[in-house]
Amino acid sequence: xxxxxxxxxxxxxxxxxxxxxxxxxxxxxxxxxxxxxxxxxxxxxxxxxxxxxxxxxxxxxxxxxxxxxxxxxxxxxxxxxxxxxxxxxxxxxxxxxxxxxxxxxxxxxxxxxx
Amino acid sequence: xxxxxxxxxxxxxxxxxxxxxxxxxxxxxxxxxxxxxxxxxxxxxxxxxxxxxxxxxxxxxxxxxxxxxxxxxxxxxxxxxxxxxxxxxxxxxxxxxxxxxxxxxxxxxxx
Numbered sequence: 745x746x747x748x749x750x751x752x753x754x755x756x757x758x759x760x761x762x763x764x765x766x767x768x769x770x771x772x773x774x775x776x777x778x779x780x781x782x783x784x785x786x787x788x789x790x791x792x793x794x795x796x797x798x799x800x801x802x803x804x805x806x807x808x809x810x811x812x813x814x815x816x817x818x819x820x821x822x823x824x825x826x827x828x829x830x831x832x833x834x835x836x837x838x839x840x841x842x843x844x845x846x847x848x849x850x851x852x853x854x855x856x857x858x
Numbered sequence: 859x860x861x862x863x864x865x866x867x868x869x870x871x872x873x874x875x876x877x878x879x880x881x882x883x884x885x886x887x888x889x890x891x892x893x894x895x896x897x898x899x900x901x902x903x904x905x906x907x908x909x910x911x912x913x914x915x916x917x918x919x920x921x922x923x924x925x926x927x928x929x930x931x932x933x934x935x936x937x938x939x940x941x942x943x944x945x946x947x948x949x950x951x952x953x954x955x956x957x958x959x960x961x962x963x964x965x966x967x968x969x
Binding site: 836845847 | 906916
């Protein structure tokens with residue numbers, strides 16, 4: 745069965761500093777990996793995905809993520825954090841088989857301090 | 859705007875009652891997913907429909923049911939409501955194996 749772990753409930757970073765939100769996954773086949781962001785009282789918004797190809801994926805709002813197959817990780821990164829990046833971030837995985845469902849991690853709350 | 863719509867936005871009801879939540883997917887998306895988000899349990903997958911057929915069930919209670927209609931909109935029915943059912947309910951749609959697009963959610967409060 746597929747699973748996702750986000751080992752940090754909360755990440756605090758100062759504005760202008762680089763940020764990393766960690767995600768590790770477990771699937772039996774090739775993974776489809778996703779990052780979503782949720783602002784207060786809003787639905788989840790898609791940030792980026794890894795399907796195949798280059799291990800470094802660039803997404804919305806300056807975010808990027810690096811797929812590492814040997815470490816089964818897909819960490820979200822941004823070179824310079826903004827206060828407006830403060831939100832709840834979810835990593836999700838889906839096996840590359842048709843009809844399989846998305847499994848979401850528990851979420852990591854990012855706080856960017858001015 | 860994700861293109862996924864959900865109604866109602868808020869719903870307040872009493873224990874023991876039944877409610878129906880509605881979701882319209884993005885144009886062209888055949889898959890609809892339902893999720894429950896509560897403070898203590900994060901985002902829980904409930905059920906997945908593809909082109910009118912149930913594809914997978916997650917942590918969905920027997921008191922809950924869903925269906926997807928020929929026009930691809932979906933409804934989630936919650937019955938015999940309990941206080942613990944109070945949560946945000948999200949619908950998402952997707953095309954194939956691509957990313958999901960989430961609606962704004964329905965906040966259910968059971969008193």
